[in-house]
Amino acid sequence: MSWRAWLTDEAPGSAWQARCGSWYRAAHRAARSPMTVFGLAAVLAMVLVALAAPLLAGADPNAQDVLVRLQPPSAAHWLGTDQLGRDLWARLVFGTRPTLAIVLLVAWLSAPLGLAVGICAGYFGGWVNLVFMRVTDVFMALPRLVLALMFVAVMGPGILNAVIAITVTAWPPYARLARTETLAIRDSDFLHAARIAGIPTWRILAGQVLPLCLPSTIIRVTLDMAGVILTAAGLGFLGLGAQPPLAEWGAMVAAGRLYIFDQWWVAAAPGAAILLGSLAFNLLGDGLRDVLDPRHA
Amino acid sequence: MARWRLARSLLRGAFRTSLALALTLAGLLLATFAIQRASPIDPVLRVVGDHASAETYRAAAVELGMDRPLPVQFGRYLGRVARGDLGVSTSTGRPVLEDLHQYFPATLELATVAILLGVAFGVPLGMWAAHRHNQRVDQVVRVLSLVGYSVPIFWMGLMGLLLFYAKLKWVGGPGRIDDVWKYSLQSSTNLLLLDTLLDRNWEAMRNVVSHLVLPALLLAYFSMAYIARMTRAFALEELGKEYVLFARVKGASETRVLWRHVLPNIAAPLVTVISLSYATLLEGAVLTESVFSWPGIGLYVTNALFTADLAAVLGGTLLIGVCFVGLNVVSDQFGQWLDPRAR
Numbered sequence: 001m002s003w004r005a006w007l008t009d010e011a012p013g014s015a016w017q018a019r020c021g022s023w024y025r026a027a028h029r030a031a032r033s034p035m036t037v038f039g040l041a042a043v044l045a046m047v048l049v050a051l052a053a054p055l056l057a058g059a060d061p062n063a064q065d066v067l068v069r070l071q072p073p074s075a076a077h078w079l080g081t082d083q084l085g086r087d088l089w090a091r092l093v094f095g096t097r098p099t100l101a102i103v104l105l106v107a108w109l110s111a112p113l114g115l116a117v118g119i120c121a122g123y124f125g126g127w128v129n130l131v132f133m134r135v136t137d138v139f140m141a142l143p144r145l146v147l148a149l150m151f152v153a154v155m156g157p158g159i160l161n162a163v164i165a166i167t168v169t170a171w172p173p174y175a176r177l178a179r180t181e182t183l184a185i186r187d188s189d190f191l192h193a194a195r196i197a198g199i200p201t202w203r204i205l206a207g208q209v210l211p212l213c214l215p216s217t218i219i220r221v222t223l224d225m226a227g228v229i230l231t232a233a234g235l236g237f238l239g240l241g242a243q244p245p246l247a248e249w250g251a252m253v254a255a256g257r258l259y260i261f262d263q264w265w266v267a268a269a270p271g272a273a274i275l276l277g278s279l280a281f282n283l284l285g286d287g288l289r290d291v292l293d294p295r296h297a
Numbered sequence: 298m299a300r301w302r303l304a305r306s307l308l309r310g311a312f313r314t315s316l317a318l319a320l321t322l323a324g325l326l327l328a329t330f331a332i333q334r335a336s337p338i339d340p341v342l343r344v345v346g347d348h349a350s351a352e353t354y355r356a357a358a359v360e361l362g363m364d365r366p367l368p369v370q371f372g373r374y375l376g377r378v379a380r381g382d383l384g385v386s387t388s389t390g391r392p393v394l395e396d397l398h399q400y401f402p403a404t405l406e407l408a409t410v411a412i413l414l415g416v417a418f419g420v421p422l423g424m425w426a427a428h429r430h431n432q433r434v435d436q437v438v439r440v441l442s443l444v445g446y447s448v449p450i451f452w453m454g455l456m457g458l459l460l461f462y463a464k465l466k467w468v469g470g471p472g473r474i475d476d477v478w479k480y481s482l483q484s485s486t487n488l489l490l491l492d493t494l495l496d497r498n499w500e501a502m503r504n505v506v507s508h509l510v511l512p513a514l515l516l517a518y519f520s521m522a523y524i525a526r527m528t529r530a531f532a533l534e535e536l537g538k539e540y541v542l543f544a545r546v547k548g549a550s551e552t553r554v555l556w557r558h559v560l561p562n563i564a565a566p567l568v569t570v571i572s573l574s575y576a577t578l579l580e581g582a583v584l585t586e587s588v589f590s591w592p593g594i595g596l597y598v599t600n601a602l603f604t605a606d607l608a609a610v611l612g613g614t615l616l617i618g619v620c621f622v623g624l625n626v627v628s629d630q631f632g633q634w635l636d637p638r639a640r
Binding site: 134139141142145146147149150151226237238239240250264271275282283 | 459
């Protein structure tokens, strides 16, 4: 039996084979959409660039040389140089690091928080549901960027504070989603069986309910990461995110702003990078939704 | 009897809405208060200066109510806000409320023009895309919205200025109006577009429009991307339903099906989407206004941020937050009025 026949077998012999088969079919569906493939490739490329930044950059992103400041793109400096003579290509390559760091940290902080709140609210119901969902609604109704702005302004600029500020406003949608998913399975037989078998509540929540809430949350997180990139870049642009001399795309656009009319490439390149990064997550999220959740295709 | 029941259900709805509104506002105020208290900026030092003796410091702290328990301080804060006392801005030296009154109309004008354009283009585009599902128009709309979701607004503003202002000279530059007009123009509402229109001051109006057009179109693009995408999704769902089939069987034209049958049925969620988009525009103004030197609330807040002018930052945040929350409530009510099923 060829591996493809094994994967597409209509009557899989084991749970393992069934799971591989469903993954294979999902990948097959995803591969049919060029946009999804592009999104996935771009996200992977970003991760690779961030990992291999010192190899790809070809120059120190922080090495200043004021004699060659604001140079147009050339063979020596592929994308030109900025106001301090730093190589823009090198800074662009190293700029993937803070961007991905923020995205990962926000995802790792906000998704578990939202899942915990939502699952508890959905599973326990009653006043837990009432209190948790009221709090969620309040956070959901707050203006996101402005709140992050205020938080960072008061706590001091920097990547970590930016991450906390974005997380504070990012978790409520996950809580709502997880609550809906939990409500749908709350009274199903397998959960009753688990309760009768005496499995402790926290293990039911973590082992039975959580895995069923994950797919929808993952889609939502992926789509949201595009927005997180934009918010983080916006904070950087206003000077409230990553601090100099760290190469961060939003801050690089802000620096290039002073020279926009004469040396436009200084601001153009990092902005295009933000666009690509955000677009990649949007395309991937869109594709994932089509694959994992055909109802909304 | 039926009328009584309807009145009661409406009353209950109003009660629930105002309760939710009060809770959200309280949450917003609590957030601003907490951030104020957690801030490393010492409000007492602000008053007495660096070299004050410990006694002066203590006296000033008592004067400011800083010695009271936190809940009492929060209560006093609520009272001050309710009276419209948002403190005095240290950077402009004026009451924050007065500042907001001056800066907010600029933001309002920009966001309103943008949302009107966004709806005018977004809804028909979305309908068209749904009508031509999976054809070329649909793909174009999809790409347009995806780019709209993904592009950093401040960067696009800069590129727009570079192209249309510096290179092509089609539009006016940053700011709301040329300096020539700045001091001669009598403006009562600070909505320059409205004021120049009412005064029939066409030359000034042309100048205002030339400054407004680029940031407004830019913001309109972002709201259009969102509105078109959502309209398409809503319309697609409706187009599969039986009443659409019935209308088609009866011989209704496709235009009639879309605008007379589908649109009323998607109106309620669409209103929510539009109001959300409007709220985001008011908020997103922070970045746009920074790029275009637009003297609105966003610029006011960002400038205040860098001078550690906490009263101004909190006042501006509060105003944007209140707009945000208020728009949510209004759109909920309006949606219910439009669509009896949502009641």
